[in-house]
Amino acid sequence: MxxxxxxxxxxxxxxxxxxxxxxxxxxxxxxxxxxxxxxxxxxxxxxxxxxxxxxxxxxxxxxxxxxxxxxxxxxxxxxxxxxxxxxxxxxxxxxxxxxxxxxxxxxxxxxxxxxxxxxxxxxxxxxxxxxxxxxxxxxxxxxxxxxxxxxxxxxxxxxxxxxxxxxxxxxxxxxxxxxxxxxxxxxxxxxxxxxxxxxxxxxxxxxxxxxxxxxxxxxxxxxxxxxxxxxxxxxxxxxxxRARTSFVAEFVGLSNRLDGVVDESGTVVVEGVRLPLIDTTTPLGPVSAYVRPEDVVFSPEGIPAEVVSSSFLGSFRRTTVRLSSGALVRIQHGATAPAAVGDSVFLALTGAAVAVQQRA
Missing domain, CATH: 3.40.50.300 (P-loop containing nucleotide triphosphate hydrolases)
Structure with missing residues (x-):
């Protein structure tokens, strides 16, 4: 050199x-x-x-x-x-x-x-x-x-x-x-x-x-x-x-931590939606699933939620909503999409594979 x-x-x-x-x-x-x-x-x-x-x-x-x-x-x-x-x-x-x-x-x-x-x-x-x-x-x-x-x-x-x-x-x-x-x-x-x-x-x-x-x-x-x-x-x-552990999923980028259950199908059920697992050897039972904000979208129907806050970040907007369970979920979406505080909305999950952590 x-x-x-x-x-x-x-x-x-x-x-x-x-x-x-x-x-x-x-x-x-x-x-x-x-x-x-x-x-x-x-x-x-x-x-x-x-x-x-x-x-x-x-x-x-x-x-x-x-x-x-x-x-x-x-x-x-x-x-x-x-x-x-x-x-x-x-x-x-x-x-x-x-x-x-x-x-x-x-x-x-x-x-x-x-x-x-x-x-x-x-x-x-x-x-x-x-x-x-x-x-x-x-x-x-x-x-x-x-x-x-x-x-x-x-x-x-x-x-x-x-x-x-x-x-x-x-x-x-x-x-x-x-x-x-x-x-x-x-x-x-x-x-x-x-x-x-x-x-x-x-x-x-x-x-x-x-x-x-x-x-x-x-x-x-x-x-x-x-x-x-x-x-x-x-x-x-x-x-x-493809974060292999909950620590990596939480530390690298943003993730929503949602309750779920791994069942005999080899998937995790989150808010009634089946999602594939990054680690397919995960034991059956209750888990916390890490869902990225861009893997949650607004939808005409689906998971009901209420808008808590919304931040304009230039080329995109990050909105936080509260589910009926009380869980807070962040959504990353287009900057021009309306998201007024207090609005009732529906969410859908894109189906991307998730990392999970077992819960007691």
Whole structure:
């Protein structure tokens, strides 16, 4: 991989095999009184962008820090292209990292900040300047090379941090919630820019976030973590439409939690409607079914309900209704569809497969 070839076609980069294979093998990390990672197994393919998604304390940042060499694993191993790096210090793992905080040196110019890692590697002055300028051009900041951090916006500072991580041409890029300190509009712009650069360079990337929209928007695969383990990993579409556990169904996107019963037909009956199960091995009996808002629609007849609230969200509207049982149900529908508070309406379920959780 070379920044000097950043305009090469994508398929040429894939042929060069720029990205590395990264493997977590039964990785455990224990802190006093707390097991942060509990036997994590995860493989990142060359050039793949994988997001670790989960609530605070689930172990996602610990996993990233163990890969980076900033924490030692208690047991298990981490390999990069088949080489066990578990005992290597951070500076010998050939990894670039971008943190939530920009961590720029305030007394250095933008160019000098980006050059810093190359200087530590004793790269000749002319070469490091050329490479640093190329990295700044890649993130759209070449014209600001002689400015200082305080003269840049937050989004620009994070672009400098990204350029600094990429300029050493690492085999693996780690992103530790790099967008959380930015406002919403800048966050969306920068996440798309990061994805574009990542695809262009073909660099294997691990991205830690608690923001499900970010994870679903940019990752090839998303690993949902819970209590130090990976609950489910898959393509964003798979996680959203085929959540295998109630935790994933609740954490990824919005879901309506409705009472249901799994019967001998191998389906779950919710409000008198039979729905297919994502997990067809679910035992018979009462369950909570997780129905997505877009899988509930207004209908001329069906399940009676009363409109409680309705929010206009630009291209769509989200309306909450109350069923006769007292359950609240959210519906995602067209922005122009009428939904006045107090209206009596009927609902239908689209029949999409659902995740369920057994009830006592």
């Amino acid at each position: 070379s920044l000097s070839t950043r305009s090469a076609p994508r398929h040429d980069r894939a042929a060069r095999g720029a990205g590395a294979t990264v493997e977590f093998r039964s990785v455990v990390k224990e802190f006093p009184g707390h097991r942060a990672l509990d036997g994590v197994d995860l493989t990142l393919q060359p050039g793949e962008f994988v997001a670790l998604l989960g609530p605070s304390g689930c172990g996602k940042t610990t996993a990233l820090r163990v890969l980076a060499g900033l924490e030692d694993a208690t047991s298990g191993s981490i390999t990069i292209d088949g080489t066990d790096v578990s005992d290597l210090p951070a500076n010998r793992r050939d990894i670039g990292m971008v943190f939530q905080s920009y961590s720029l040196f305030p007394h250095l110019t933008v160019l000098s900040n980006v050059e810093f890692g190359l200087r530590m590697r004793k790269v000749p002055k002319d070469e490091r300047r050329t490479r640093a300028l190329a990295a700044l051009d890649m993130v759209g900041l070449g014209v600001h090379a002689e400015r200082y951090a305080h003269q840049l916006s937050g989004g620009q500072q994070q672009r400098v941090a990204l350029a600094r991580a990429l300029v050493t041409e690492p085999r693996v890029l780690l992103l530790d919630e790099p967008l959380s300190a930015l406002d919403a509009r800048v966050r969306v712009q920068l996440r798309d820019e990061i994805r574009r650069i990542q695809i262009d360079l073909g660099i294997t990337t691990l991205f830690v976030t608690h923001d499900q929209e970010e994870a679903l928007a940019v990752a090839d695969r998303v690993a949902v973590m819970r209590a130090g383990t990976i609950e489910q990993i898959g393509a964003p579409e798979e996680l959203y439409t």
